[in-house]
Amino acid sequence: MHRGKGMKFVGDSRISATKTSQIPKDYSEYPGRTEAFWPNFLLKEWLAGSVFLVGFLTLTLVHPSPLGGIADPTNAAFIPLPDWYFLFLYELLKYEFASGDYILLGMLGLPGLAFGALLLAPFLDNGPGRRPGQRPVAVGMMLLALASVVWLTYTSASHVDWEARAEMDKPIPESEVAIDTEHDGYAAYEASCMSCHGGNLEGGPAAPTLVGIEYTAEEIADIAVNGIGGMPAGIFTGSDEELEQLSDFIMSVNESTE
Amino acid sequence: MLQKIYDWIDDRVDITPIWRDIADHEVPEHVNPAHHFSAFVYCFGGLTFFVTVIQILSGMFLTMYYVPDIENAWKSVYYLQTEVAHAQIVRGMHHWGASVVIVMLLLHTLRVFFQGAYKKPRELNWMVGVLIFFVMLGLGFTGYLLPWDNKAYFATQVGLEMAQQVPFIGEQLKILLAGDASIVGAQTLTRFFAIHVFFLPAALFGLLAAHFILIRKQGISGPL
Amino acid sequence: MSDKKQQVSRRQFLNYTLTGVGGFMAAGLLVSPLRMAIDPVLKDSASGELVNVGISVDDITDVPTRIDWTVEQVDGWYKSEPSRSAWVYKDGNGDIVALSPICTHLGCVVSWEGSDAHPDHFYCPCHDGLYTKDGVNVPGTPPLAPLPTFEQEIRDGMLFLGNTIDREGA
Numbered sequence: 167m168h169r170g171k172g173m174k175f176v177g178d179s180r181i182s183a184t185k186t187s188q189i190p191k192d193y194s195e196y197p198g199r200t201e202a203f204w205p206n207f208l209l210k211e212w213l214a215g216s217v218f219l220v221g222f223l224t225l226t227l228v229h230p231s232p233l234g235g236i237a238d239p240t241n242a243a244f245i246p247l248p249d250w251y252f253l254f255l256y257e258l259l260k261y262e263f264a265s266g267d268y269i270l271l272g273m274l275g276l277p278g279l280a281f282g283a284l285l286l287a288p289f290l291d292n293g294p295g296r297r298p299g300q301r302p303v304a305v306g307m308m309l310l311a312l313a314s315v316v317w318l319t320y321t322s323a324s325h326v327d328w329e330a331r332a333e334m335d336k337p338i339p340e341s342e343v344a345i346d347t348e349h350d351g352y353a354a355y356e357a358s359c360m361s362c363h364g365g366n367l368e369g370g371p372a373a374p375t376l377v378g379i380e381y382t383a384e385e386i387a388d389i390a391v392n393g394i395g396g397m398p399a400g401i402f403t404g405s406d407e408e409l410e411q412l413s414d415f416i417m418s419v420n421e422s423t424e
Numbered sequence: 425m426l427q428k429i430y431d432w433i434d435d436r437v438d439i440t441p442i443w444r445d446i447a448d449h450e451v452p453e454h455v456n457p458a459h460h461f462s463a464f465v466y467c468f469g470g471l472t473f474f475v476t477v478i479q480i481l482s483g484m485f486l487t488m489y490y491v492p493d494i495e496n497a498w499k500s501v502y503y504l505q506t507e508v509a510h511a512q513i514v515r516g517m518h519h520w521g522a523s524v525v526i527v528m529l530l531l532h533t534l535r536v537f538f539q540g541a542y543k544k545p546r547e548l549n550w551m552v553g554v555l556i557f558f559v560m561l562g563l564g565f566t567g568y569l570l571p572w573d574n575k576a577y578f579a580t581q582v583g584l585e586m587a588q589q590v591p592f593i594g595e596q597l598k599i600l601l602a603g604d605a606s607i608v609g610a611q612t613l614t615r616f617f618a619i620h621v622f623f624l625p626a627a628l629f630g631l632l633a634a635h636f637i638l639i640r641k642q643g644i645s646g647p648l
Numbered sequence: 649m650s651d652k653k654q655q656v657s658r659r660q661f662l663n664y665t666l667t668g669v670g671g672f673m674a675a676g677l678l679v680s681p682l683r684m685a686i687d688p689v690l691k692d693s694a695s696g697e698l699v700n701v702g703i704s705v706d707d708i709t710d711v712p713t714r715i716d717w718t719v720e721q722v723d724g725w726y727k728s729e730p731s732r733s734a735w736v737y738k739d740g741n742g743d744i745v746a747l748s749p750i751c752t753h754l755g756c757v758v759s760w761e762g763s764d765a766h767p768d769h770f771y772c773p774c775h776d777g778l779y780t781k782d783g784v785n786v787p788g789t790p791p792l793a794p795l796p797t798f799e800q801e802i803r804d805g806m807l808f809l810g811n812t813i814d815r816e817g818a
Contacts, residue, residue, distance in 0.1 A: 308537055
């Protein structure tokens with residue numbers, strides 16, 4: 167670069183009037199076979215990126231992003247679960263040494279220690295050697311932490327009945343539920359089911375929604391009499407004719423939402 | 425024509441050295457997958473940035489439909505999922521990208537760790553990187569609530585409960601995040617939206633800039 | 649070195665002044681936004697009144713039953729009538745016990761005999777927390793404290809419940 171006397175500027179600005187070269191540097195003869203970032207290296211990087219993008223877009227097309235039912239703060243039957251990358255923390259809190267009197271250990275101690283060590287890794291592992299074999303303690307700790315996170319995540323996820331969760335949490339827009347109070351079965355619904363399943367079949371603290379269920383009329387009638395899951399048997403006490411009207415009514419509401 | 429426009433600007437602003445510096449810096453062979461296929465591990469950082477770009481773009485477009493209000497948040501997401509052409513794909517990109525970016529970050533972190541690439545003189549850049557990891561987790565946590573469905577709502581409630589257990593400042597921390605002492609509701613959603621869309625991205629941009637400037641200054645770590 | 653008095657150089661003075669002016673600008677810019685952000689922390693939370701939960705005292709047995717009722721809730725600009733729940737029963741002395749179903753571990757919802765493996769206990773499905781019938785946490789399970797009770801009152805034979813009262817751990 168030109169410095170000192172004889173420098174020329176563009177007008178009264180501080181821009182140098184001497185042009186820098188627009189031809190890329192030639193790295194072909196450099197020792198160690200380096201190459202220019204643009205465009206040589208970036209082309210390879212972007213080829214990898216393209217392959218990645220195709221895979222990523224395929225994922226988004228094959229698995230549409232899930233949306234559950236609208237949040238209902240009073241839905242006590244819903245078991246909370248964090249997003250998958252927080253599952254290991256959630257699982258950790260199940261253990262006795264990480265909850266109860268030791269809650270601080272589980273909540274802050276262990277994760278704090280782990281994340282603190284991660285943040286300060288260059289100072290904890292400050293020897294000159296870079297190969298994994300030259301720093302067995304750091305590498306060992308990392309492998310241990312990694313194994314525990316994977317194991318905790320796996321244990322947590324394997325306890326969850328994902329299909330039942332999705333079933334419980336279906337997206338149903340309220341307005342589309344048409345309740346025909348003139349229906350023959352409505353009286354039976356009102357008498358036996360409404361206190362738990364709600365006036366619009368939306369469910370409540372003690373019972374799930376009846377909209378979007380995938381049962382046949384016979385199965386609904388059977389559940390009304392014999393119960394299912396947390397629902398005890400014998401809740402429905404009417405005649406067989408009323409039972410048929412009731413299941414017919416629940417089916418008709420479900421059909422009206424489709 | 426384009427060349428003329430470029431020359432006209434370059435005459436006045438001298439932009440050539442700015443991009444030449446980025447374009448011409450040499451990339452060593454040992455990070456180049458074209459030379460050794462095993463060098464693909466060096467792609468994780470770039471791919472993380474790529475997913476971050478996807479997240480920023482898809483997120484910007486999602487806010488064209490999304491409303492951060494407890495009455496309408498879920499409805500707006502449901503509407504864009506079911507009624508708007510291609511919106512399901514855009515939301516899919518944002519939803520899956522949020523997971524993929526964590527995976528990529530993890531892989532990138534592990535690459536750097538097992539190669540010992542954080543050692544002198546690159547300690548600072550490692551710490552900036554770990555902070556980026558935390559910001560990403562924060563973006564994941566705040567973004568999870570926004571669709572306002574059951575799994576989002578209850579996960580957030582548990583998350584806030586955890587924040588409350590922090591000694592001394594737990595209660596205050598929880599209220600600061602939730603906007604109310606006992607309710608996870610309207611004020612929580614607007615707060616999470618603000619944090620997710622403005623505060624954390626601002627922090628992320630600053631940290632990313634620092635990360636890249638440091639890489640350009642120090643160069644990539646040598647082969648093992 | 650000379651024994652001249654330590655003097656503030658012109659550059660130092662300008663640096664201090666610049667920092668001061670910068671601090672003034674930052675403070676002027678941030679005071680109101682920060683105060684606004686932390687407002688909920690400084691606000692007193694409004695305490696609720698006792699509400700008729702719609703169950704008459706005579707209907708309460710010695711088996712915990714879940715009752716649901718609604719309260720008026722103001723969340724900023726959003727008014728709603730969310731439902732509340734409690735497990736109520738009569739203890740040995742015939743006194744009414746109303747327990748909050750919110751697990752003291754991480755806020756999941758417990759249910760009476762919610763697990764077949766633990767009869768006569770309140771069970772939390774999230775982390776396998778257990779409480780005895782009087783709501784006291786079983787040591788060795790995740791919860792730290794007993795289930796909160798409710799402020800309660802009996803008016804005209806009906807049960808009225810108010811805010812929850814936290815209890816000390818077992």
